Amino acid sequence: MNFPSKLIENAVNEMSKLPGIGKKTALRLVLHLLKREEEATLTLAESLTQMRTQIQYCRQCHNIADTETCAICASRSRDRSVVCVEDTRDVLAIENTAQYKGLYHVLGGIISPLEGVGPADLHIDSLLRRLPESTIQEVILALSPTMEGDTTAFYLTKKLKIYNLKISTIAPGHPSGR
């Protein structure tokens, strides 16, 4: 595709790096921004920059937070179970069901030798450090029903054995559509 302007070309190239957005969609979005008032684009750009540079992660559960400790970890009304999940989207999905009243631990991924992700790349150490200090009684493993998810669950179960906790996994028939 030939662009009439280098500025448009750059913007389209950057937009099309986002997942699920191809060149054509990116061009549509960029031309849409051009049609709207300048303020709209500046606000969008500013919100993305702020989000990326100022975001914090909860010291305890590694979930996204605006403060050092996230609202869920700071809450006193949460019960003493921990769900281990892969990433923030899982926390959001579980929170939006409003059915679970415990805490979380975001691993930041799953063990995947093919992609070069080992146990050391995940927040497993911090989970193990967190357990003796707290009154946590149950750890629930909510990981993908894939080979990698199973590997991670197996690894965690082995590591968690010594803490004398109840360890559960969510049923594999659990609807996992996002």
Place this chain on the structure above:
Amino acid sequence: MNFPSKLIENAVNEMSKLPGIGKKTALRLVLHLLKREEEATLTLAESLTQMRTQIQYCRQCHNIADTETCAICASRSRDRSVVCVEDTRDVLAIENTAQYKGLYHVLGGIISPLEGVGPADLHIDSLLRRLPESTIQEVILALSPTMEGDTTAFYLTKKLKIYNLKISTIAPGHPSGR
């Protein structure tokens, strides 16, 4: 949807203002940016800001350009016909066929009383000013095959009569899929 962070919420809200991007997709894009290095987000934000603030429009044809006169208008090898189109996307679409070797005139929309767009809101005056000064021999109207497109074409045909030009419209059977 409850967000764990105000920063994420802002970014998601801004992203979901883009056409065809809902809250869920916006969240997916924002979390994707969070996973990638900070530089990627900053480059994206910067490219959007630059695009919106530094873009210029060709003095002659009103197409997007990096300079005062766009590359197509500045070219001496273009023939002396003008295609009137609604917006930049149409120019891009026609240019990418590499079948047309004339000039363009971007109207910036079509007459649409329902949306409050009248002839004065379009670049019609500048087209009429452009004609006597130039050696243009044919004006081709390439507008949407809709009521608004037909209205605009009718209005333009009436206005262009006095210039003694060949006026054509593209065949309505022309595939208009974008």
